[in-house]
Amino acid sequence: MNAAHIGELLAVPGAGVVAGAVNAVVGSGTLITFPVLLATGLPPVTATVSNALGLIPGSISGAIGYRRELSGQRRRLLKWGAGALLGGLTGATLLLALPASAFERIVPVLVGLALVLVVLQPFISRRLRERRARTGRPARSDGGPLLLVGLTLASVYGGYFSAAQGIIYVALMGMLLDDGLQRLTAVKNVLVAVVNSTAALFFLVVADFDWPAVALLAIGSAAGGHLGATAGRRLRPAVLRAFIVVVGAVAIAQLVLR
Numbered sequence: 001m002n003a004a005h006i007g008e009l010l011a012v013p014g015a016g017v018v019a020g021a022v023n024a025v026v027g028s029g030t031l032i033t034f035p036v037l038l039a040t041g042l043p044p045v046t047a048t049v050s051n052a053l054g055l056i057p058g059s060i061s062g063a064i065g066y067r068r069e070l071s072g073q074r075r076r077l078l079k080w081g082a083g084a085l086l087g088g089l090t091g092a093t094l095l096l097a098l099p100a101s102a103f104e105r106i107v108p109v110l111v112g113l114a115l116v117l118v119v120l121q122p123f124i125s126r127r128l129r130e131r132r133a134r135t136g137r138p139a140r141s142d143g144g145p146l147l148l149v150g151l152t153l154a155s156v157y158g159g160y161f162s163a164a165q166g167i168i169y170v171a172l173m174g175m176l177l178d179d180g181l182q183r184l185t186a187v188k189n190v191l192v193a194v195v196n197s198t199a200a201l202f203f204l205v206v207a208d209f210d211w212p213a214v215a216l217l218a219i220g221s222a223a224g225g226h227l228g229a230t231a232g233r234r235l236r237p238a239v240l241r242a243f244i245v246v247v248g249a250v251a252i253a254q255l256v257l258r
Helices: 003-025 030-039 044-054 056-065 074-097 106-135 144-160 165-176 181-206 211-232 237-257
Strands: none
Touching (some): 003 030, 003 056, 003 211, 003 237, 030 044, 030 211, 044 211, 056 181, 056 211, 074 144, 074 181, 106 165, 144 165, 144 181, 165 181, 165 237
16 A cells, blocks of 8 residues: 555545534535545546535534534424425436536535625624514514525535535525524534435435545544534634635635636
8 A cells, every 4th residue: 555545545534524524513515525535536426426425424413413403493494304305316416417517607606695695694684673573574483485495496506516505504594584593503414414315315326436435534524523513512603604704715715716
């Protein structure tokens, strides 16, 4: 075994740890692991499929780490989870049916818009509360049909590529729900786990993947998801929002410049 091969074996689980931690708090872990898998010599589609499979344990451990914040959200999780399942399956199908360049132009725009919404979320939420107070119309705990459609479409994108998928989820929920950022982050982790698992099960049947890469990523992402959830739950909303914006900005730069 040469030094280069040993380096690859260490780089993949290492990237999985970082990606699992970042995914638990923000999202965008794919932007860490995907280039590493490409550097090991995997073709792009195989790397994407292997990445989706390998990051599932991280998504699940991140969701478990935020289980306290999930209290009282069962009904809307079931509704949004159904949309995430449908969207993830659709996105995975598109990955195999469309050329790899299909979403390259729109992804940075989507992430950029999501970041703007994350930054403006306190202002938007305040204005919505004031408007509801004037009209006497109570807030819907599930965000209504608009949020369901938005989350389902975001899940289509997540099933296709998943980079910054979590940021889009948080932006949509933050705009339409009166809820704390930590509780939204907890929901985001569950939706990401649903999308990744759905896409991965589809890929197991119809796509090629690399088992060693999947196994190494899975080990790293499981540990990273737990670490990220532990650290993320301690962040104040303003700090968490700033972290989301920084990670999102880096994601946009990487998507545009690669």
